[in-house]
Amino acid sequence: MTxxxxxxxxxxxxxxxxxxxxxxxxxxxxxxxxxxxxxxxYRKPQSGTVRVLGLDPVAQRRELLPRIGVMLQGQxxxxxxxxxxxxxxxxxxxxxxxxxxxxxxxxxxxxCGRTPYRRLSGGQQQRLGLAMAIVGRPEIVFVDEPTAGMDxxxxxxxxxxxxELRESGVTVVLTTHYLExxxxxxxQVHIIDHGQLITSGSPEELTxxxxxxxxxxxxxxxxxxAEAALRTSVDHWSKEYGVxxxxxxxxxxxLEDVFLELTGKGIGHE
Amino acid sequence: MSDASTRLDTSLRDATAxxxxxxxxxxxxxxxxxxxxxxxxxxxxxxxxxxxxxxVIPVLILVGGVTAGEHLDLKxxxxxxxxxxxxxxxxxxxxxxxxxxxxxxxxGFERRYGVIKRLGASPLPRSGLLLxxxxxxxxxxxxQIIVIGAVGQALGWTPRAGxxxxxxxxxxxxxxxxxxGLLVAGTLRAEATLAAANLIYLLLxxxxxxxxxxxxxxxxxxxxxxxxxxxxGEAMRSAFLDADIAWRDLGVLAVWAVVGTVLTARxxxxx
Numbered sequence: 001m002t003x004x005x006x007x008x009x010x011x012x013x014x015x016x017x018x019x020x021x022x023x024x025x026x027x028x029x030x031x032x033x034x035x036x037x038x039x040x041x042y043r044k045p046q047s048g049t050v051r052v053l054g055l056d057p058v059a060q061r062r063e064l065l066p067r068i069g070v071m072l073q074g075q076x077x078x079x080x081x082x083x084x085x086x087x088x089x090x091x092x093x094x095x096x097x098x099x100x101x102x103x104x105x106x107x108x109x110x111x112c113g114r115t116p117y118r119r120l121s122g123g124q125q126q127r128l129g130l131a132m133a134i135v136g137r138p139e140i141v142f143v144d145e146p147t148a149g150m151d152x153x154x155x156x157x158x159x160x161x162x163x164e165l166r167e168s169g170v171t172v173v174l175t176t177h178y179l180e181x182x183x184x185x186x187x188q189v190h191i192i193d194h195g196q197l198i199t200s201g202s203p204e205e206l207t208x209x210x211x212x213x214x215x216x217x218x219x220x221x222x223x224x225x226a227e228a229a230l231r232t233s234v235d236h237w238s239k240e241y242g243v244x245x246x247x248x249x250x251x252x253x254x255l256e257d258v259f260l261e262l263t264g265k266g267i268g269h270e
Numbered sequence: 271m272s273d274a275s276t277r278l279d280t281s282l283r284d285a286t287a288x289x290x291x292x293x294x295x296x297x298x299x300x301x302x303x304x305x306x307x308x309x310x311x312x313x314x315x316x317x318x319x320x321x322x323x324x325x326v327i328p329v330l331i332l333v334g335g336v337t338a339g340e341h342l343d344l345k346x347x348x349x350x351x352x353x354x355x356x357x358x359x360x361x362x363x364x365x366x367x368x369x370x371x372x373x374x375x376x377x378g379f380e381r382r383y384g385v386i387k388r389l390g391a392s393p394l395p396r397s398g399l400l401l402x403x404x405x406x407x408x409x410x411x412x413x414q415i416i417v418i419g420a421v422g423q424a425l426g427w428t429p430r431a432g433x434x435x436x437x438x439x440x441x442x443x444x445x446x447x448x449x450x451g452l453l454v455a456g457t458l459r460a461e462a463t464l465a466a467a468n469l470i471y472l473l474l475x476x477x478x479x480x481x482x483x484x485x486x487x488x489x490x491x492x493x494x495x496x497x498x499x500x501x502x503g504e505a506m507r508s509a510f511l512d513a514d515i516a517w518r519d520l521g522v523l524a525v526w527a528v529v530g531t532v533l534t535a536r537x538x539x540x541x
Contacts (some may be wrong), residue, residue, distance in 0.1 A: 040391055042387070042390070062395060065296075065391060065392065065393055066294050066295050066296040066426075067294040067295075067332060068294075068530060070388075070389070070391035072384060072388060072391075074383060074384070074385065075383050075384035075388075076383070076384040076387065076388030077383065077385060077388065078313055078380070078383065078385055079379070079383055080313055080316060080317055081309070081313060085309075085312075089305060089306075089309045090392060092297060092301065092302070092305035093296060093297055093302050093305060093306075093392045093393050093394050094294070094295065094296060094297055094392075094393060095293075095294075095295035095296060095297050096293045096295060096297075098288060098289075098290070099288075102287075102288055103463040132388070134290070135391070136294060136295075136392075137290070137291070137292050137293040137294055138292060139292040140293050141296055152535055164288075165290050167289035167290075168289070168291045168292070169291060169292060170292055171288060245285075
């Protein structure tokens with residue numbers, strides 16, 4: 001997938017298991033949205049194939065669209081439309097939509113139901129976007145940065161809802177640059193950067209240490225001199241036994257560690 | 271967690287339990303179109319600026335034109351009462367304001383705010399979106415015609431029955447101006463669309479033979495009658511003044527509609 005001379009997604013090959021949550025994790029500009037929009041049929045790949053529910057998202061778009069739910073990254077509503085009015089409108093386009101009142105209540109939208117879209121907070125707009133994505137009872141939902149701009153409580157609610165979708169047999173594909181989100185939610189994580197797949201696996205697989213990982217858990221915070229002494233001891237040990245120390249971390253190994261190792265940069269910092 | 275709190279938790283969950291089991295599918299096409307049309311019509315009638323353009327300005331022009339004309343003893347080539355000449359012209363103006371200016375501005379901002387993109391991921395096909403828009407325009411225009419007609423009657427308007435001519439004029443006028451409105455909205459940025467749609471509206475209102483008959487424009491009238499505004503104005507006046515069907519003017523509108531549609535289909539960008 002190229003824009004002009006810049007290649008956004010290149011040689012990316014990944015598959016998603018039905019009824020699971022898949023997270024596409026990567027820093028800003030990694031090609032997450034491009035990947036998602038290619039699945040949604042907004043973009044036609046210059047080469048390669050994309051199949052969603054066995055359908056070509058571009059050539060068989062009309063057949064595919066009623067079966068998928070899409071949450072865009074921001075916007076997607078008339079600025080003058082009220083929150084509930086907008087949700088009801090999207091519901092009416094579907095044959096057997098979810099009941100809108102309980103859905104809105106679930107996502108905390110009932111309290112801003114009569115507020116025009118332009119006056120909703122960023123988090124409320126996100127929640128409305130999620131509601132619009134699932135109101136048609138889709139088989140697959142594609143959610144682009146679902147919790148960006150949400151407060152912790154709303155993020156929790158969103159995670160619970162995405163979890164319930166999976167339990168109900170809905171396939172969820174989400175992009176995120178929050179490591180915690182991928183770690184908490186996803187069955188399968190694909191880390192991409194510069195439009196290329198870096199690694200895939202379950203959060204457990206990705207964070208499981210290899211035989212070269214040594215963990216030392218201490219019972220207190222380390223003062224600076226103790227930390228320095230530890231590093232010196234490890235240095236001696238490493239020289240004595242000829243073992244190269246690639247990295248040393250103070251804290252538990254997280255997805256972020258994996259990410260840092262593999263991309264050499266932090267998420268969200270470019 | 272104690273049993274009591276677990277139960278409470280479960281019951282709270284049940285209260286808002288949602289059956290999320292997939293059951294996808296689009297609503298029947300006509301229901302989608304009606305939903306889209308009613309949503310768009312509501313948004314248009316709720317928007318203050320759009321309402322100003324749709325109702326307030328035409329009514330002011332009608333009342334102002336007739337009162338000032340009578341006061342100043344304005345003489346048009348046509349000797350019939352001014353209100354009989356102005357009212358069909360103002361109805362034509364109203365059709366132009368909604369089908370061209372309001373549609374262009376609304377669509378420009380729909381592109382800007384990702385509404386068209388969002389709807390593009392819904393079961394609503396593009397044909398349904400377009401049909402919904404046209405139905406919404408016709409609904410708003412019906413409201414406009416009722417209001418303008420009532421004001422005209424209050425000023426002493428006596429329309430000659432010309433239903434078929436009027437229907438054709440509204441239909442073809444809507445088609446021509448909507449195609450041109452979408453042409454502007456689909457190629458320019460939202461702000462540029464706002465400016466261009468208002469400017470073209472003002473120019474056509476002043477010099478496009480929509481409210482005043484082409485006979486009032488002297489030799490420029492020969493040019494104005496080939497403009498969509500002049501053709502719509504003349505077709506509307508023929509219908510309501512003479513109970514006539516102005517085939518030539520309707521033909522001009524049809525040509526504009528075809529040209530506009532072809533150009534729009536080639537240039538419109540959905541995002």
